[in-house]
Amino acid sequence: MTDDITPTRTALVTGASAGIGASFARHLAAEGFGLLLVARRAERLTALADELGQAHGVPVHVYAADLSDPAAPADVMAFAETHDLTIDVLINNAGMAASTSFSDATWPALAGELQLMVIAVTELTHRVIPGMKARRWGRIVNLSSLAAFSPPGSGLLYTGIKSYVLNMSQALDMELKPDGIHVTALCPGFTHSEFHDAMGTRDAADRLPSILWQQPDAVVREGWAAVNKGKPICVPGRVNKILSNAFRPVPYGAQYVLGRTFNPFA
Ligand SMILES: NC(=O)c1ccc[n+]([C@@H]2O[C@H](COP(=O)([O-])OP(=O)(O)OC[C@H]3O[C@@H](n4cnc5c(N)ncnc54)[C@H](OP(=O)(O)O)[C@@H]3O)[C@@H](O)[C@H]2O)c1
Structure with missing residues (x-):
């Protein structure tokens, strides 16, 4: 286990019913952390918890919640406190x-x-920090994306959202490192x-x-190592590192044209 931790330490993993989240749950359980798993599909969470x-x-512990519901972060933390x-x-x-593009999407879908x-990520972070500060130890991994380094996709909020997550994570790391919180x-690229x-x-x-493409386990291994080493940004995989650096010198005007003309999913 990392940093001499005790088995009573608990990791809250959102989106643990599939993909990268399920892989994080497996990885952390193998390191001896207790878990609180959150997602909408309760049966998936329960099966993973049993395993x-x-x-x-x-x-x-499992807590089924829809994190697009504004009440969910407070409900998750109330569950944690009760247990x-x-x-x-x-x-x-x-x-x-x-x-769906911005103008064709309904407002409830965009707000969700x-x-x-954005909000649930920020609120959960805000709610766990006081306890981490008191114990002078904490690890927070926020899933951004390689998309945060690339030109925005026409009509999509995703790149903007992941850019926010990248930016806020660095700002919080600067503030919280002195309290023992990393x-x-x-920022994964395409992940199975x-x-x-x-x-x-x-x-x-x-x-x-x-x-x-990368497998979720490779993304998780590199991400978990990065947070323990105190790295505020982790772009997992060699190809993704090259791609994230390749976009940096491209002027905004050229990025705009790229974003408007190139969409592998159109
Ligand atoms: N896969 C990629 O290529 C890739 C690349 C870069 C970044 N990412 C990021 O990595 C993270 C994990 O994605 P993934 O690839 O593992 O995708 P995934 O296999 O589709 O898993 C997404 C997880 O999020 C949960 N989720 C979705 N909507 C939710 C909601 N409203 N409330 C609660 N939970 C919800 C899902 O659970 P339920 O459906 O059971 O609620 C599921 O557990 C995401 O933030 C994604 O943006 C992925």
Whole structure:
């Protein structure tokens, strides 16, 4: 286990019913952390909790919640308090990408997207910090994306949302490092998960070259190592690192043209 931690430390993982979140849950349970798993699909969470409890002997709690509901972050933390769980690790992972353009989307759909990936991420972070500060130890991983480094996709909020997560994670890491709390923006590229099924872009995603893809476990290994080393940004995988650096020198005007003309999922 990392940093001499005790088995009573608990990790709250959002979006633990699939993909990167489920992989984080497996990884942290194997390191001896207790878990609080959150997502909408309760049966998936319960199956994972049974698996990890048996495999690693750690306490695993599940709480089914829709994080696009503004009440959800407070409800999750109330559940943690009722069960005496101190949240030492927060993996803000739950997310999705809408494929409907801004003007065609309904306001409730757009508001839900912002609530899930901006407000809930920020509110959960704000709610766990006092306890972490008091214990002078905390790890927060916020799932951003390689998209935060790339030109915005026409009509989509996703790149803007993930840019916010990248930016706020760095700001919080600067503020909280002296309190023993590390905050890392984890910025994966294309990762095998249910993400493109939920987005309705599975066929287009499957046509992308395999060199662009990573397995969730590889993303999690690198992200978890990064937060423990105190790195505020983690772009996992060699190809993703090259791509994130490649966009940096491109002038904004050229990025705009790129974003308007190139969309692998259109
Ligand atoms: N896969 C990629 O290529 C990729 C690349 C860069 C960044 N990311 C980011 O990585 C994170 C995880 O994505 P993934 O690839 O693992 O996708 P995934 O396999 O589709 O998993 C998404 C998770 O988020 C949960 N979730 C979605 N909407 C939710 C809601 N309203 N309330 C609560 N939970 C919700 C889902 O659970 P339920 O459906 O059970 O609620 C699921 O557990 C996301 O933030 C995504 O933006 C993914």
